[in-house]
Amino acid sequence: MTSGFLELRHVECEGPADYLPALERFGPVHTVRLWREPLPETVDYRGIVVMGGPMGVNDGALVPWIDDEIAYLRSALASNVPVWGVCLGAQLLAAALDAKVYPGHVPEVGVCDVELTDASAADPVWGELPASFPTLQWHGDTFDLPTGATLLASSPAYPNQLFRHGRSYGVQFHLEAGPDVAAQWLAIDEYRRALEDTLGAGAAEEMLAELGSVHTQTSAQAHAVMTRWAESIA
Template sequence: MRVLVVQNFDSEGLGQIGAALVEAGADIDLRRPYCGEMLPQDSDAHDAMVVLGGAQNALDDEICPYFPELLDLTRDFANKDRAVLGICLGSQLVARAFGGENRIGGASEFGWHKVSLTPAAKADPVLAALPENFPIFEWHDDTFALPEGAVRLAGNEVAENQAFRMGRAVYGFQFHFEADRPMVRDWSSSFASLIAERHPDWSTRLDDEMAHHGPDADAAGLAIARAWVATI
């Protein structure tokens, strides 16, 4: 199993997705096109693709001129029935790839927040085993409208579309289910000045919120990661 991982920003790692891929014996091919690394021309050499998050928005083609190429690649994976997973910015790009409207701003969330599954999620191979409501880490300002034909799987009051599926195994997750407690602590350190500008009390709240929400969020995230890997 060979999995293409597209990183869009420094310190945006695989987290619990990486743990699930390692468990499955996957060969991970990491590409950083924002640093000038090339994307493959098509999906032929890979069984699945993961598109990670970033501080950009999904329409930032001037800042990230590789975005149109990535959209084509996403469609190629889907057309060949190969699994795709988009996280945060990645989910917004997956939505864009299939004609969904990207909405810049107006949907800000940071920290652990509750998301709720839709009735359709009860029959979804990735989410069926999850509780109807669970906390999960969020860090985004943007959202999107679902592409035509998408199955809406999760939402909350801030972002109606928190998770969706296209076809058999193309998934977009607005929330950061890959971000377990060690990753959140690392982000809180790596992006401390950025976070402090908008959430000046985060450093004092972190430990309590991590203790309160972290165990359930980590369990949900790892379950999602393992279930998606099983679709490859």
């Protein structure tokens, strides 16, 4: 098995960001940009990091590689290759584990606290984080907890925020994204419009300021959890 990691990216501006330095300490990161590059022929990686994007798990009729990506992740899991899924990536991981993914009752967007569950105390990756911490949320879809998974964190709007299945993790929120990354998202009309449709005019600037105020904390936490995950699968 290769010593490196595979990153599956769905849109250029949603990369690993604050997760990347920790990943690169443990091996090279090979990025596949799915809108223009094919999936690898094998799952021969130390771990797979699946990032976010504006499309959905159920968009296979519109986004031809979505169903292939779910099948690829299912093959990776069957081969005992750990997966770290972020936002859309968490939903793709849930789908690969045969859980239902569907639209939520309301978009969850902005800087929001998540709370760790009691089960998180024993988790080797997330167990050392505070009981509650701020994260960037940006999603409209959600998922059922996969069979055999352990729920590690919830928010008031969406209970399934973070889960572990074996050595794989589904992370609904964007702990990796600081204000510079969020500013890139907001430079895209579709992203800015989605935010302001949910939170109102002026929400973009307010969110960037709030994210900037917590970025020192979130960046350190992103580095810590990714380091522990990479160590645990080394």
